Amino acid sequence: MENRTDTIAAISSAMGLSGISIVRISGQEAFVVMQKIYRGVKGKTFEEIKNKQLGYGHIVDVRTGNIIDEVLVSKHRAPYSYTGEDIAEINCHGGQVATQAILQSVLDCGARLAEGGEFTKRAFLNGRIDLVQAEAVMDIIDAKTRASLQAAQNRLKGHLSDELKEIKTYLTDALAYIGVGIEYPEYDIEEAQDEAVFTLLAKAESKLQTLQKNAVRGKILNEGLKVAIVGKPNAGKSMLLNALINRERAIVTDIAGTTRDTISEYINIRQIPVLIIDTAGIRSTEDVIEKIGVARSLEVIEEADIVLFVADGSRAWEEQDDEICARLKTKRVIYLINKSDIKIHPSVEERLSNKNPVILSARTKEGLEELEEKIVQEAGFSEEVLAAALSANARQEELIAKAAASLRNGQENLSRGMVVDLVEIDIRDCLESLYQITGQSVGEDIIDRIFANFCLGK
Ligand SMILES: Nc1nc2c(ncn2[C@@H]2O[C@H](COP(=O)(O)OP(=O)(O)OP(=O)(O)O)[C@@H](O)[C@H]2O)c(=O)[nH]1
Ligand SMILES: [Mg+2]
Incomplete structure (x- = not known):
């Protein structure tokens, strides 16, 4: 010790x-x-x-x-x-x-x-x-872009802590109302009390909801937005990766099945850190190595925040394209028609006409800006969002979600006419999660784990 x-x-x-x-x-x-x-x-x-x-x-x-x-x-x-x-x-x-x-x-x-x-x-x-501010110190050191830095600074200044304090006040006030009801059951104040508790919980809930939304975006500022480039072989995925990172990182050839492994690189799009991942073209194949590559591509799709589906504009739409699109049903997808520097096959345009596709050329970089703009939009970032961002980390995001779940439980119990003192348990659970975020109530093991990630001398 x-x-x-x-x-x-x-x-x-x-x-x-x-x-x-x-x-x-x-x-x-x-x-x-x-x-x-x-x-x-x-x-x-x-x-x-x-x-x-x-x-x-x-x-x-x-x-x-x-x-x-x-x-x-x-x-x-x-x-x-x-x-x-x-x-x-x-x-x-x-x-x-x-x-x-x-x-x-x-x-x-x-x-x-x-x-x-x-x-x-x-x-x-x-x-x-x-604890929120201590973690912000680490995130300032680790910041990947100016926006990540700004968000961590906001947290160091105590913006997140202040928001949490406000929510905690609503909840402790609600507990006080409940306490009065329990201590003085002879007074008939139940209805007014229910009403007051309702209002306070609603206020806390709306604040928590905003925090939760910001926390998800904050995680992106800390850890980067994962964007996977997906499509059939030869669509131009690797050339697109190279165009986005401005460097000849991935091998580009006209041989279908060039990329076997996934290749990823961090880039900075309008101050948002983005991890771009190039994947092996998806098709059925007997080649052992390519097969592993295709399996990896499918895993990357699972993990990605956003998928860029690349259609090859130089060739007709194929069944393979349909098969790949079918795998993206649950994902946020931006559809691209690549190779706009040559004539685009009408079947491709027709198939994607209702998907609002970005038409671009990885070779000439025409349309790249539009793509970047769309990525930022899809990720839910605007100037205002960036200015207010608090970049909650994974630990904080989890606790905010937990607090929100307890609060929702409390609200449901209250509206179902449960006795108010049962609602008290939900409110206390919610508060407990919030205390863990700021460190008012947190085990020594967790504190040790958080600081173990810091560098020496900080
Ligand atoms: N004209 C034109 N050709 C392109 C463009 N993008 C890629 N190509 C060509 O298309 C071929 C395939 O490009 P890659 O980037 O290797 O394609 P890929 O999708 O990574 O292919 P796999 O790795 O095999 O899945 C190459 O011959 C590129 O030169 C483009 O925008 N315009
Ligand atoms: Mg490739």
Whole structure:
């Protein structure tokens, strides 16, 4: 078990050669450690540096007294620091040797090497931030596009936490009404009470619904929208992948069955991270390798958020096309007619006439913009949505869904005329899920799991 009051240290900048590296120290002894290893210019000690100010000097090896590097140090007194504890930061010249030697000197003075995410974990345990904000810190580091970054920033600023707080207030108010009814059964207030509880639950439900919608979109900003390119062999799927990622990534030939494995690449479409997946053309085949490829294509279809069905505009529509389309019935599909640079076969246009197809050429890239626009639309992103996005992660999305389910149960029970105190159980379940999101009620194992994903020094 780690001791929360001990002093921890880590290199907070990336490993390798860099202009500057940062060693961070947090805990009760942080300033004591610094007093031992810092020598300011003109004999100034670390103690003499004011809060939130920088000092210029050198760090020495406590064992030999030798200077390790020239540094800038900063001082952040508890409780107004990142962790809520005393924090000192040492900016030294980049490079492994000097940075490691400084860290070693810090450890020699009694600090302990921090675990991944331990600084942020302390910020959470000390009540500086809630769990939603702690997770946002990680998502800021991991952000794939500017929109992902913005959404994580919104969460760090506490937007999601505020929304959750409002819902929690509705629910606790509802519980209070129910409590009055139980404590004073002699008063005939039941009807008015039912009414009040109804209204409060409806308000909570509508807020939760919006959150749930945003959470699904948020997951896309965090993890990327999965878009699979599907169609018969030679339709031009691989050429389309290359066109979208702007690079000759997949092999393109006029031999049907060129792509055997799935190939995926992240791209940024209007700030939305999109994972584009090229698949093997689907057909019945006796070739062992191609068969495996086709099976994989079918799996990818299952996992995809959006499927791009590519029809080959240079050839007549075939039964194979129908067979593939039949497999896409439950999916969100954007229909494409490829090879618009040559004459499009009328049978293809006719078959897809009611599907609002995008007509494009993977070769000349004509129509590509329209396709990108459609992908963004299909995913449910508009400027406003992006601005308000909170990018809930998978853990949060699951808990929001759970909270919504409990709440719906409560509403149903209430409208079925169940005794209100039974509804109380549903409301408490709902609240419990919400508390788990912000970390007001969450097991140590879950906390450990969340912070284990953080990088060292954060
Ligand atoms: N004229 C024209 N030819 C294209 C276009 N897109 C692809 N092709 C040609 O169509 C053939 C097949 O292209 P690929 O991208 O390999 O097709 P695929 O769908 O990946 O095929 P498999 O991997 O076999 O399933 C190649 O000869 C390409 O040059 C296009 O927009 N216009
Ligand atoms: Mg291919």
